[in-house]
Amino acid sequence: MSDSDTNRTINTVVRGIFIGGSLGAIASWFLDYPIERAVGFGMLCGVAATLTLKDRMESRNARKKDE
Numbered sequence: 135m136s137d138s139d140t141n142r143t144i145n146t147v148v149r150g151i152f153i154g155g156s157l158g159a160i161a162s163w164f165l166d167y168p169i170e171r172a173v174g175f176g177m178l179c180g181v182a183a184t185l186t187l188k189d190r191m192e193s194r195n196a197r198k199k200d201e
Contacts (some may be wrong), residue, residue, distance in 0.1 A: 143188065145185045146185075146187075146188050147181055147184055147185065148184075149184060150177075150180035150181045150183060150184030150185075151177045151180050151184050152180070153180050154176040154177045154178070154179050154180020154181065155173045155176050155177045155180065156176070157176050158173040158174070158175055158176020158177065158179075159172060160176070161176070164170070166190040174190060179186070
């Protein structure tokens with residue numbers, strides 16, 4: 135894994151943390167859920183979603199190279 139791949143992965147994870155935390159905060163306003171838990175859970179889900187998406191994109195690009 136090169137430095138650019140590592141930086142791209144870190145940027146992707148940080149973006150997922152911010153987006154997930156923001157969605158968790160918004161959900162806490164509407165669902166009457168404690169904001170600390172909602173933001174934490176949103177951040178966790180954001181990281182999982184971005185890593186899953188990154189893995190799917192990498193495997194799709196690898197298949198296209200093989201063809």
